[in-house]
Amino acid sequence: MPLVTSSFFENPFFISFTRFSDYHMKRSILLLVILFCLCWNAVCADENKQERDTYKNLETFANVLTLIQQYYVDKVDSTKAINGAINGMLGSLDPHSAYMTPEDFKNLEEETSGSFTGVGIEISIRDGVLTAVAPIEGTPADKQGVKSGDQIVRINGELTKTMTLMEAVKKLRGVKGTSVTITIHRESSKETKDLTLTREAIPLLSVKSMEMEPGFLYIRVSNFQATTTKDVRSAIKSFRKKHPIQGLVLDLRNNPGGLLDQAVKVADIFIDKGIIVSTRGRDKQDQMVFEAHQDGSKSGFPMVVLVNGGSASGSEIVAGALQDHKRAIIMGTTTFGKGSVQTILPLPDGAGIRLTTAKYYTPSGESIQATGIRPDRMVPLTAGSEAKNEPAPPVKAIREKDLPHHFKNEPRGKNQPKPEADTTDKTDQEENFEKVVDIQQIAKRLEQDNQLRTALTTLKGLSMVPGTHTPKE
Numbered sequence: 001m002p003l004v005t006s007s008f009f010e011n012p013f014f015i016s017f018t019r020f021s022d023y024h025m026k027r028s029i030l031l032l033v034i035l036f037c038l039c040w041n042a043v044c045a046d047e048n049k050q051e052r053d054t055y056k057n058l059e060t061f062a063n064v065l066t067l068i069q070q071y072y073v074d075k076v077d078s079t080k081a082i083n084g085a086i087n088g089m090l091g092s093l094d095p096h097s098a099y100m101t102p103e104d105f106k107n108l109e110e111e112t113s114g115s116f117t118g119v120g121i122e123i124s125i126r127d128g129v130l131t132a133v134a135p136i137e138g139t140p141a142d143k144q145g146v147k148s149g150d151q152i153v154r155i156n157g158e159l160t161k162t163m164t165l166m167e168a169v170k171k172l173r174g175v176k177g178t179s180v181t182i183t184i185h186r187e188s189s190k191e192t193k194d195l196t197l198t199r200e201a202i203p204l205l206s207v208k209s210m211e212m213e214p215g216f217l218y219i220r221v222s223n224f225q226a227t228t229t230k231d232v233r234s235a236i237k238s239f240r241k242k243h244p245i246q247g248l249v250l251d252l253r254n255n256p257g258g259l260l261d262q263a264v265k266v267a268d269i270f271i272d273k274g275i276i277v278s279t280r281g282r283d284k285q286d287q288m289v290f291e292a293h294q295d296g297s298k299s300g301f302p303m304v305v306l307v308n309g310g311s312a313s314g315s316e317i318v319a320g321a322l323q324d325h326k327r328a329i330i331m332g333t334t335t336f337g338k339g340s341v342q343t344i345l346p347l348p349d350g351a352g353i354r355l356t357t358a359k360y361y362t363p364s365g366e367s368i369q370a371t372g373i374r375p376d377r378m379v380p381l382t383a384g385s386e387a388k389n390e391p392a393p394p395v396k397a398i399r400e401k402d403l404p405h406h407f408k409n410e411p412r413g414k415n416q417p418k419p420e421a422d423t424t425d426k427t428d429q430e431e432n433f434e435k436v437v438d439i440q441q442i443a444k445r446l447e448q449d450n451q452l453r454t455a456l457t458t459l460k461g462l463s464m465v466p467g468t469h470t471p472k473e
Helices: 022-071 078-091 102-113 165-172 228-240 260-270 314-324 383-388 442-448 450-462
Strands: 098-100 116-118 121-126 129-135 151-155 179-185 192-198 200-202 207-213 216-221 247-251 275-280 288-291 303-307 329-332 340-346 352-361
Touching: 022 078, 078 098, 098 102, 098 165, 102 165, 102 340, 102 352, 121 151, 121 165, 151 165, 165 179, 207 228, 207 442, 207 450, 216 228, 216 450, 228 260, 247 450, 260 275, 260 314, 275 314, 303 314, 303 450, 314 329, 329 450, 442 450
Parallel strands: 216 247, 247 303, 303 329
Antiparallel strands: 098 352, 116 200, 121 129, 129 151, 151 179, 179 192, 207 216, 275 288, 275 352, 340 352
């Protein structure tokens, strides 16, 4: 009589007897085959049903398009109608997936390579309204006083309510020297305001640096593009030729993100070993883990990272990694909360789609989706109004959780502690900070920026304790 091997015991389909008669063996195998076929047929039936439903829905779409072409009051451009349907389909997924025409695709390549011509506003759709996430530092929008949270209700007199994000971008960009008028509505004001902006070449120099005091370096990263890591390394190298670094402020406020690989490489500059970030897609094989590399160039100088509600995506990856590895003190206010990764997928005609393909997780395995990174030290920005001991008028910051169709955060377990309530939302004044155009005017910068002053004071205290990255609290 045949002997059942131990491998059979590990499979629940097999009966755990040690010996079978030939009859019972054949009968058992036959039952297993029947069970397998039934399961397989059920799976196939489910897949076939989904496929049939898909074809049925596509047929409905074709019928609707035909009826529009036949009966709509005006002649319809089929290409425009189909592009609108594609935009609607992607827009129903999440706030960050979108269709890009060949022109949009080319503009994106220009952005990530370092320049474009426009007014310099990072925009998004919030509650169906075109809204400024953050002006890019030193650009026409920044100089004219556009603030995070401003609703852009018109562009050149045309209502933005029905515009897609890409359509709005096209209208804001244009030939250098030409003008565009935007009508904004701010929550602190009852009236709308027209701002006429003259388009400029936006160089997107993502890294600026300055010496705050001898030995204390300030590096501002406004977004992550192709040269960001190289520019950060260069700033550190240049400073070290003058002074040993006693402390570093890495300013990621209003940094909306950019290239994932550059965010990872910037974090890698300061972390010796371990995970920087991990990404998880729909399939297990899509999971990726990015780890730090030991190259002998790391130093133990203390660090403070400044963040706010405009810090999103790549800047949250950097802040989350440095926080989890206890390499820096995270200071400011709670970040935007964009915990998803977008992939640019080209189409044959030169167009493309920006599609959310994964969610990312900090080294500790936490997702910051719709919750953001909570600083180690909450320091709301009081800006220039603090000299009069008067609070600046509150401006509501936009975060991922405010965007339609955003992904919900999925807690790791039932016992995961609830994050503390962020009480700064109602009094968050960071967007009222009047930026200094010349970043070298350090005295004026420190006078207006209480967050930067606090960061410098913290670093000076930490530099008194050799080898200390963060204080013990």
